[in-house]
Amino acid sequence: MNQTVLDGKVLTTIKEWKQEHSQPISAFIYDLQALRERARQTVSGLPEGCRLFYAIKANPTQEILKCLEPIVYGFEAASIGEIRKIRQVSSDKPVIFGGPGKKDNEIEEALLLQVKLIHAESILELRRISHIATRLGIQASVLIRVNLRASFPEATLIMAGRPTQFGIDEEQIEDAILLTQSLPNLQLEGFHLHSISNNLDAHLHARLISVYLERVKGWRERFGLTLNYLNAGGGFGISYTDSERKFEWDTFVSELRQVLYQNAIPGVELLFEPGRYIAAACGYYATEVVDLKCNHGKHYAILRGGSHHFRLPGAWQHSHPFEIVPVEQWNYPFGRPEVWDVEITVAGELCTPKDVLARDIQVSRLRVGDILLFTLAGAYGWTISAHDFLSHEHPDHIFL
Structure with a gap:
């Protein structure tokens, strides 16, 4: 993510959200203005005789469909459940x-x-x-x-x-x-x-x-x-x-x-x-660091969240890009754990070693209580994940 995004409304939303919650936060944030701009740019460039449908498997939330409905020619569905979601937004698209x-x-x-x-x-x-x-x-x-x-x-x-x-x-x-x-x-x-x-x-x-x-x-x-x-x-x-x-x-x-x-x-x-090409860049997954540890010489950041919210990195076996959002608030009477200039593996809260979102990423500074903001999370994020594995609370969903 570039600094313009970090200085903008997404960062403001994260900080406001954190101030309103005493417990560690985890949330998907969707920038609908960015989604509209991406869709319009894609549609407007197509030659005559071409039509663009949005594959809703990438992200079928009603807010996303309502945002795209006036822009795309139609929708592509892969189940009757998806067709029903489309028809809730439009009876004739x-x-x-x-x-x-x-x-x-x-x-x-x-x-x-x-x-x-x-x-x-x-x-x-x-x-x-x-x-x-x-x-x-x-x-x-x-x-x-x-x-x-x-x-x-x-x-x-x-x-x-x-x-x-x-x-x-x-x-x-x-x-x-x-x-x-x-x-x-x-x-x-x-x-x-x-x-x-x-x-x-x-x-x-x-x-x-x-x-x-x-x-x-x-x-x-x-x-x-x-x-x-x-x-x-x-x-x-x-x-x-x-x-x-x-x-x-x-x-x-x-x-x-x-x-x-x-x-x-x-x-x-x-x-x-x-689907992915339209929706990926409009979404962010923000999740708080709840622990830092060094195990067998490797540093780990443990998240309030993980692959049960955001399965894509594990499914595709890649380290998903993220930025660190510093949070100064610390409410405990003891010292705040932090690391400097180390490689961090970012793991979730699940009881499985496969719950990893990024491996061996160099960070200059990271503290418990800071928030990791994963970019390109608008497609194949929440809806492909095992939401109820271990029965953790679901993340919030914020639409800007």
């Missing part, structure tokens, strides 16, 4: 329904809630969507999700080009298309080709879209398809370990324009569904 394990009741309710598109993940799922839509007397619009037989740029998560649980193997695409054309109450609108996640190379991402367009163009010509959409997923990356490494959005958009100039498919809209 376009919704895409994805995920590899949809149940019959989810498909039925999604159709009744008028989702725009359903990503079909298998041959069986195509049959089940058709069966349920026919029973309801509803036309279901689907995109076939395809696991391409291709190599892809390096990214944190790879979901195609190798065996995964996502999509239909490209070698089965003929069977899937012919089946879709034969099934009642099913309309093939296009394809979903989300293959990588958290890619940091804008040049390679533009080339990836070119591969997608070439594949879909080939299928359209081969099978005489009338298509409306190509969903290229999200996958725009955030670096948690190198503050200088960023996904260059302007570079991607510039090269995307060239890709579309050469390979655009007439009548086919290009859909994107980022």
Whole structure:
């Protein structure tokens, strides 16, 4: 985090919050103004014929959805629970329904809630969507999700080009298309080709879209398809370990324009569904240091909080970036533990050695009672964590 943020409203909020609480604090803080600016910047740069959906799995809180609803074209959901959250915010916002394990009741309710598109993940799922839509007397619009037989740029998560649980193997695409054309109450609108996640190379991402367009163009010509959409997923990356490494959005958009100039498919809209890229930078996780210790020659800071609040660092096995917010208040009649110029491993309050948010980070000074402010915590933070493990109190959630 840069000093501008530390000198601003986030820091003020933390200090005010601490003054109001006698016990050690732990809170997620969300800067909604920053979220709006990020979303507007992302949407405004897209070429004509492109639409942006927000993947709410990154952060599905109602305040986030309300903030984004006027800006993004629609939302992408991965469960009926997420669809319900979207419909609480908007009754008619376009919704895409994805995920590899949809149940019959989810498909039925999604159709009744008028989702725009359903990503079909298998041959069986195509049959089940058709069966349920026919029973309801509803036309279901689907995109076939395809696991391409291709190599892809390096990214944190790879979901195609190798065996995964996502999509239909490209070698089965003929069977899937012919089946879709034969099934009642099913309309093939296009394809979903989300293959990588958290890619940091804008040049390679533009080339990836070119591969997608070439594949879909080939299928359209081969099978005489009338298509409306190509969903290229999200996958725009955030670096948690190198503050200088960023996904260059302007570079991607510039090269995307060239890709579309050469390979655009007439009548086919290009859909994107980022989540992390939109929400990560708007969130912070603030948690207080409750103890300092040296064990077997290693220094540890123990937090009021940890991976049961903020699982992302442990799940991805990285040291999450943080800044130290000094707190001068000390209410005990004995000395205040502190360390100077040491490497600190930041651990949570859980009874497991895996509860670590950062390892061997050099700090100039740290005291019990100071607050660690973890940045880039707006996506895949609270909602992916094991909230009730050991039954600790939940953190506060503050929306600026």
